[in-house]
Amino acid sequence: MACKDSGSDRFEYLQNLVTEFQDTDCEESKEQVLANLANFAYDPRNMEDLRRLQVTELFLDMLTEENENFVEFGIGGLCNMSMERESRDEILRSGGIDLVKNCLSSRRDETVLSAITTLMNLTTASSRSLTTDEAVVQCMVRLSLSENPRMRNxxxxxxxxxxxxxxxxxxxxxxxxxxQSALGIPLPKN
Known part of the structure; x- marks a missing residue:
């Protein structure tokens, strides 16, 4: 199914993706749908439709899943959505900061990078105390020592x-x- 330019066709396509995610039991299919939704969240034209379809909540729900692909695509989608003010505010109202902070301890670099960027996007005058609490600062200090230049930077x-x-x-x-390593796990002594 190709996504067309008209708004109603776009909404219908996104709605079909959400329905497919909800109806399928196949994890691989769910992963593909999540990846597609995360990509659609990059386009500001899709934000209102994604919010209407409660994709923000879907992405937030994925952050607590065991499947690391679900978490990676969920935080990637939130990262994209959080760039837009209304979506950012929806994530904040949903208590998403703690879920995003939990992604900082992922073993997957892409998940951690998306979590850092999402926290940047979620930082407002009223949320700053939550996005820069002691635990986050400690984590960022460790990550700033990472061998991965993207993570470090x-x-x-x-x-x-x-x-x-x-x-x-x-x-x-x-x-x-x-x-300590970048993830806070003590390194073995020589």
Missing amino acids: LATVYLEDYCPVEQVRRVREENQGQC
Whole structure:
């Protein structure tokens, strides 16, 4: 089924995707649908339809799944949707910050990168205390030491542009001398 340019055709296509996700028992098919929905969330023309179809809630629900692909596509979709103000506000009203923060501990780089970017997009004057709490800053400090340059750079930008300078300094001092990996798992001693 091809997605056409007219608004009603686009809505119908997106609605069919959501229905397919809900009706199928095949995990591989669900993964494909989630990936498609996450891609459609990149286009601002689709935001109103995606919100109307409650895709924001679908993506949030995926963040608690065991299937790592579901989590990756869910956070990727939220990352795309959170760039738009109304969708961002819907994620905030739904209590999505904690679910997004949980994705920072994923073993998948793409999931962590999307989680960091989503937290950036969710940071507002009223949400800043939640998106820059002590645990997030500690995690970002560890991620800023990652061997993955994308992870290291994004975490550094987060620390520099979103977190209070004094808080970052304090966490760095507390962590100085501790032998930790980027995920906070102690490294074996030689």
